[in-house]
Amino acid sequence: MDPPESPQGGKCVVKEKKTRRRLRLSCVECTKRRQKCDRNHPCSLCVSRGVAHLCRWETVPLARPAPARPPASALREATLSDQSTVIARLKQRIAVLEDELERAREQSSSPNPSNMSIPPSTDTGGSSTSSPSQLSGQQSPKNCFAECLQRVTDNTLVDLDPFPLDDDAYGVTSTLAQISLAHHGEFIGRGSLLCALHSVTTRKTPRFLYAKSTDAISGLKDPVEKFSDMPFIRTIEELVSGLPSMLVVETLTAAFFLEVNWRYGIPEEWFRGTRSQMWASLQNRETAASRINANWLMLLFAILASAPQSAYKEIKHYASTRSSDDYFMCAMMARRIVEDEHLCVPTASFMDSAADGTVLGCLATPLLCDYLAQRGLVSEAWKLVGQGIRNALSVGMHRDPEWKLWQMMSADEKLLRRRAWWGLFMSDKTYAYFLSRPQTLRPEVFDVSLSSPMNADGTRNLFNVGQNHIVGLMELLGEAIEKCLSVEFPSAFVYFDMDHKLQEWEARLPPEYQFKSDVKVLPELNLAEKKILARQRYILHTWYLIGRLKLHLASTTGQGRAPQPPGITRRGVEECISLSIELIEFQTAAFDAYTGFEGDLSAPVYPGTCWLFEGCLSLFEASVALVTIMTQLTWVEKVAHANAALDSAVRVFHAVSQREDGKTGETATRALEVLVTIRGKYWQDTGTLVQLPKIKDDPEQVGASLMNLDKADAGSRSLANIYAE
Template sequence: MTGDRQISLALERAYARRRGRKTTSCSQCHSRKQRCNRELPCSRCIQRGVPQLCRWPDRERNPGTSQEGAAATADSQGTELGQLYIARGAPSFFGNSYFGHQVAARMIHESAPDLPPISLLSSKDSLQSFRNDSGPFSQVWDLLGLLPRNKVTVDRLIERFLTEVNWALDVVHAETFRGQFAEFWGRKFGFDEIAGVDLRWLALLFIILAFSVLLDSPTTPSPEKRKESEEASLRFYWAARRAIVISPSFHGESLDLVRAGLMVTRYLLYTRQIAESWLTISFAMRMAQAQGMHIDGEKWGLSRRATEARRRLWSNLYLLDKTIALALGRPYAISDHMCLIKAPDNIWLDGLTDEQSSVATAKPLSDPTPSAVTILGNGLAKIAGEIQDRCFGLYPASYELVVEMDEKLVAWKKQLPPYFALDDLDMVLDESHAFLPWHRLYLHSAFHFARITLHRPYLLRESITNRFSLSHEACISSASSDLKIRLRSLNYGTAENMRWTLGTHNMFNSALILGIIAVRRPHAPQTAAILNDLEEYCERLRKDVWLNEFGLAEVKVVELCIARTKGFARTTDQLGDDSQLNPDDILPGFLSHERDRSSMNPADGMSLGSAAFDAPPSQPPGYSPDMMWPAVWEDQNFAFPQAADLETWEQMISEIAYHN
């Protein structure tokens, strides 16, 4: 034993003799001057939800323990994941520590503890040193000031979300969330209790309220009421984002924080802010990985109920990550080869105990549960990620590879159960399973989005051998089918419209593709049917009282396509047909028109951008001789510009029409 250590122990013994008293409380109760039942953990620490912080100074200090012995003890404790910041008392999975694949691989072969008990009030001892304007107390105080003062108001808003949206999107377990809110609202309003509020759960509450205030408004509100609701929704939305950003600094990560990040992303999809949603879904994914969600719960030794909940949450993140990246042409956050997680089972364990969950049997896909959509969506997301890697990477992809990926999409479509089928749909289960129509809508639109994105670079290409007919057919078929779904959805009220727009498909508007098809073929026999449906679509959107500036920008782009197509039409009676859009009717005429045009091309595979065209007498507005937009469109690295960039869209549409 070193001399310094001997002096330290002697001082401790002398101090204890001078005081003349013996410790009768744990460190937590002692700091609060509360009585302690002297158990380990004591009843007070259990009540506060911090049993791991219950310590006895006389038990922790053992004069007979050498420095070497203490270090070996520390090493053995270090093998249990999450002990790095365990003293801060954050009720998150494995404490607060971030762990990567190396630590995960080590822990897979060792015993892993189950999820610790979660309380909405974190340890207040961990926050004592932050009692100042820059600490969590001031942050929580500001955020709590944004909540309505009346509990009845908050209760009503929460119930609107839980009863009208939550069941379709699998956001939270309703009963658990109600209990958490009751605990949160019933807290004492002392200094310590406010400083100990869990910001991670508060972020989830705020983003739910951001949706709820919109649901609580009338279906057809006055302009003043609409503005008031939108401003209240944005205040809750920004409060959620603020809580998400600052909470890991004080609490670490948690499942509630991941759910909040996921719903913030859906909020941006709802408001059509696609580019920003790419940032928020990446942040949510990092928070999930920091808790080990990239490794399956079975490997961690978690209960089956916790494992299934984590699988579903991961699958929702996975689908959004892959599809948003594909839509924007940006890298995704998840690397499949660095993950070890299974798809969810077709089983619903929410509301069951761990014992009941352990003996529950998964159902076949013929008997759907709300988990069925995540199972099938997970498979579609994998294909979308592969499309991003192989067809829209740094190097050009061959058309044979595009055909191969299309075959994978078609194979995925064929294995869908009858209640999710794109062809020969069976809706007999819809009455007994209210979630099926909405989950079907999400899957169908996500499929159409992936297929259109895959074939979009070849939509304007021509070939004397009709080589690109598969791409022409896929684009017109999926775009028209998706538009029909959208036209049906625009007849719904606020809650139904919100369920529709929170899916991945709202990041892409098939009407834009149909508008380009009409501009490209203004004289095709079926163009009139396309224009009729596009006009109806724009008319319905303009009647939507909740349409924001991003949605209005999309309407203006589609209307620009309609105007340009009509301007290049030869006869007015051709556009007076009252027929409606039908892929089966449009495809034969469209492809026939393509073959007629392709037969005039001098070489196989010549694209519109490289072919020689006879210039019309006058040039359309927005024409730029320095840029060949048809050629840019065919570039596999080209992604749709933002709808708000109307000038770019006008130039692109004008040049595509100019080179007809």
């Protein structure tokens, strides 16, 4: 039925409906949640939610206005002639789009894309990244992203024709790649080196193997080589008896704080005071061993295990000295004792709780995770950090130490909580991103603030400054996990948008933290502080490159997504190649800086044992990505550069496998065999082909061939030559 109309001045006037405005009788918080308020002050719902201080009523208690709607008369103003004009425009637009689609089909049926040469992108070197100091005269990340979107409509479709890797070769290489990260049957998601390997097969072989769970009998036999020969320890007394002498403990802890603690920020003064308290307790009481906190022992043994191997060489002649693997197992047994204590009946005393010292166990967790990752047990590190986060949440570490509802905390307690929380946060992101698995921590579950960049005396706290920048990068990686590496496979535009955010983050870094910035003189820093700054820059640049590479690798090698626009597909391939070359050159240069740090911030620095995780595995992944992408699509301008980078990677893997004993060298050995298998032949500058056999067939011949590569690559190993550009 039409609304009543009355003629007035020759025009029809429609009577519009007015909405009644009612008084608001609920408080603001209940109104937001659309819950029934009992109209007390504070109301019971706000009190139950712990936000009684937010319970209030607005000064103008009126209901929100009804949503604006066009008057009915406006709907009658469009004439038939206006509608005809709109229809004609739409038909014209459809005709234009059909013509463009037909031209695109004709172009895509021209030369085979796998044999064509890709025109070089705006990057002419081994990198697609422009440092902020060089942004003048070059395109900003925002402009680069806009150019990429423009190229989507200009370029023709790129069909990646996989180079068939036979099933035997794929079985060997995928097995080596899998056990470099996790056990068989454990999930490794999109964007990994396994995806890159699978992209050069016929794709008839299943990508994922599941862990069988239907049988009562396991085919797994006793391990040929155990992680450690330490016997199982059940009590704190047995654990304390495994402590080395005070001299050995001091030697290892001193080396840890000098060479390793730049990454964890454990307060040295507090640690030494607490350690002295432990020694005094053990010497003055007969039953003191049972009173030592198991979480403290977990941290102590984790520090002993994480000490550099140079310190172990100094104490090897002491009878009570054990290996770092043994001390690691002692830390894990201390963790097991903590779990057993939590299964006991809770005590009613406020002075004694199984939760005491949980923060110390959380502080030790990143050390133990890194120890596992450096030995190729990345999946175990991911599991361990997840358990550590649960322990942290159980004692409220997700709430800021300055939270007003906390009981009065000491300054040391606040510092330990903050350092432990952000250590867990960064470990959660790194392992989840590397394995493309779900993360545990999300921004909405905690409110811990970042550490102040300044000390109480007004001086700069270098550790806090570097950690805050790393946390900012890890927040972006966490966002990338949710958007790009989750169950849903988004469009390529989502990956480029995330890549754009990473480039913007890098552009906002202070000059001293930008890797390619020319920061040669920092008079306010001594040599030790410059070394810490250089190592922080290594971590930032490594994860920046890993973050960008995995995004484009996931987008270009993933399966199960609808066909993407041709231009953005090609752009993703170009980014994969450029970023792989840059990451390889960066990690090989960092490894070549193993001999020492001279204070030159313009060159890479060897960060210590953490290179065996971030450096070695990222070098492995970048090398596999480069080989697999280049076998599918020819980019003539990059062939020589890519071959030189791969030669450097092979040389470094060989050097690591020769230098590192036991577990720390296994990842490099596996990477070397994978590269030899999938690459097959190496093209030298002279044009000669060098055939490399598999390691298991003739390791001596591999060494001889690598010596030839070493000579051919001598010039490129110079840090000045690599990073003088």
